[in-house]
Amino acid sequence: MSKLKDRIRAFIVENFLFGKDKNFRDDTSLIDEGIIDSTGVLELVGFLEQEFSIVVEDEELLPENLNSINNVVAYVERKL
């Protein structure tokens, strides 16, 4: 599980924080903290689909699935 979390965090740090981990917490709201915007959400979805061979349905583009590291991890685990 932590490995999955590490991969997701690494993607966010690399792509949205330009490699600079600002020690944001696992429950930090990615939108409220300005870490990602709507384009970023699509990039995150593209990564999840490719990396974990899952399909993210349009109906699943919800904050409860994608708006924090914890939410993303829980969502991916449900999909696997």
Add this chain to the structure above:
Amino acid sequence: MWKENCKQSFGHKAIQKDADILFGRHARREKSICFANPQTLIHHFLEESAQSFPSKIALIHEELRATYAQLNSQANQLAHFLLNQGITRGDRVVLILENCPEYVISYYAILKAGAVAVPLSTDLKPEGLRPLLEELEPRIIISSFRFERLLKAIELSTSGIQSLILKSPKLQWTPEACSIFQLEDLIGSESLSNPNMPIEETALASIIYTSGSTGKPRGVMLSHKNIVANTHSICQYLHLTDSDIQMVVLPFFYVMGKSLLNTHFAVGATVVINNKFAYPASVIKQMVEERVTSFSGVPSTYAYLLHRSPFASYRDKLDSLRYCSQAGGHMSRQIKEQLRNVLPRHTQVYIMYGATEASARLTYLDPESFAHKMDSIGKPIPGVSLKVVHNKGQGIPPGKTGEIVAMGPNIMQGYWKDPRATAKVLDENGYHTGDLGYCDNDGYFFVVGRKDHLLKVGGHRINPQEIEDILMKSELLMEVIVSGVPDALLGYKLVALVAPKTNTCSENVILNHCAEMLPRYKVPGHVKFIKALPKTASGKIDRTLCLELLNKNGI
């Protein structure tokens, strides 16, 4: 209901006459908005709706539902506080707040106190905020915990800020630099009357920043009269009434978001704030639950809705949706057609055009003309006249391309502390939009491009030079150009073509530098390295050739 109230209170014929005078020959007798005792100042929108519909829900945000009476009462409390702080007419009060009830309360409170509301982008970094505060010399900043780190990075003690008012602060503040207040402490349940300050309708009401052609953001000065006139025109052509419920996903600091707030408060309608458009499914769900009647967006909003949301599958549930409106730049024909096909048949599509310098709106395309004039920005809104001129300001016949120039009571007073920039765009012909376009034989206007290099990226007007300046500040590059390549989602995607000083320079280092100094939407999506930029014969960078290079490489 409101119509009935107006009839009882003021007499319907007199009201209609006022509206006819206001809108000239454009006035329609069947329109449902009425202007008894015409609203002449922006905060009258809130005050009159609070009087007409005190218990009506004005604002919905997450779990909160605020009535007009509540919002007006809280705005009065804050206005009296500002006055007690010594705020006088014309003082600038800066707002750095996300869309929330406190934004609305603060915006109207500032206006009630006779001060100037200066909403700033919530994406600003210290580098961008400092020069704005220097030229604005505001006395008070109203903000929230989200922006505490940003504000801590500013030397408030030397900026002349008298008070900082924070919503739900989380960090420790010492009152050495300026007085610190918690917003919640200032807007309790106490009932205070409208301050009714003597304010002329030509008084400066708001300064809204927009990118200028020199790369420096420009503060657009709008009077009460500018915004009130534009608000009334928009209410008229959209046939807004108190039964409307508007979903707002655009920020209030952006002129279109501000316009959505004022127009709906002017008629006693309801505004639903949803700041989670990045997750469009949640927005659509709320549109169904709240039975919203209108939705508004910029081109990328609709691209996103169409390409990555369950919008189409909700078609049968959107029976309340009266219309969708689009502004903020050119939206491709493909997206317009897709949108029309996805929306329920009863939902109309309004294509609109405007500028911050025009308080928001200049033209709209009547939904009846959507099918056969889809590429048009439509015709001028009530009270506005538009013409196409060539370089020397003379009019151009239909079908010929020139610069679009606008005139009307909504055109700004000028740019804040920038008379030279003002003189470049305002003259006896009106406001020179910088947009190139033409008018057809039926009187419909079409925009074909920008006179300068400004780009629209995801609804933001971006000046490449500003980003180029920041990139050069890194001292890693010899030269750089920033341009836009067409992008289905954003309209344009920012790309930088750079000539680095050394081979060790990486894309990440450059982007990290940008991210430190620029809001996210101004950070290029891609950096392409090149040994040297192509030049013209005179030695200047050849932007056209650069763009060709960028496009050729399939970025």
